[in-house]
Amino acid sequence: MDDHESARVRAFLTRVGLPGLVDVHTHFMPERVLRKVWAYFDAVGPLTRMEWPITYRHEEDERVALLRAFGVRAYTSMLYPHKPGMARWLNDWAAEFAARTPDCLRTATFFPETGVESYVREAVEGGARVFKAHLQVGAYDPNDERLDPVWGLLAEAAVPVVVHCGSGPAPGKHTGPEPVGRLLARHPALPLIVAHLGMPEYADFLALAERYEQVRLDTTMAFTDFSERFAPFPREARGRLADLGERILLGTDFPNIPYPYIHQLEALERLDLGNEWLRAVCYGNGARLFGLDDPAGAA
Structure with missing residues (x-):
């Protein structure tokens, strides 16, 4: 474990006045699935088209320990199918993972296929706290008629x-x-939580959040040096980030990131939107959304 980085993250928490972090966008998957994801990044696949070294290529228990060392009080096991027949199996794995990893919010997913409403209902009734949908990897239209009852249910x-x-x-x-x-x-x-702040269509997704009260956005990879090279966030939109401060959530993409975890936090800090905004984004908003505790303690 990198004690130096853990100390830097803890220093960030102290500097901002945070009791911890709530990270809504972290990946835990069945080992053989995660290995395939890492192999894809290693091969510079057609979606990434760039070098993407995995910073936290560790065993599962070490990755869990790292998040705890960073002060992450709650996180997710974002997983997603790329074809029919995967989602129910992934949901079963995620339920088992959450049962043995209590700081992980039980996560589930779905795909437009026969029986999707049934297994999504089972997941919700079984205690799923958050779902993941990946329109890019899954290559499906969110308006597929098979998903309409799923969206209504959620x-x-x-x-x-x-x-x-x-x-x-x-x-x-x-x-x-x-x-x-x-x-x-x-x-x-x-x-709905828009991953990656809707990168690169930031302004358009901010507009959806301004229009719909239940739309939020996560910060995953946004503002980092890596992403700013190919999808810079427009400076003129920073004021809208401040205005939507109660609906911006910390996300990081841990462990599949090509830089240290602390960099995401420091990238948010250098936006210079103030510690109150940072406390809401990095802890309070997520704690409130998932009913973790009284987020007033982060204010």
């Missing part, structure tokens, strides 16, 4: 869904703000 149950719907690092057939805009027009109460 909206009614008020279970948030982290959706990779932006067109970064490369556009997909169904990425971008237009498909999600159509989805929200039908399900305006859907608690």
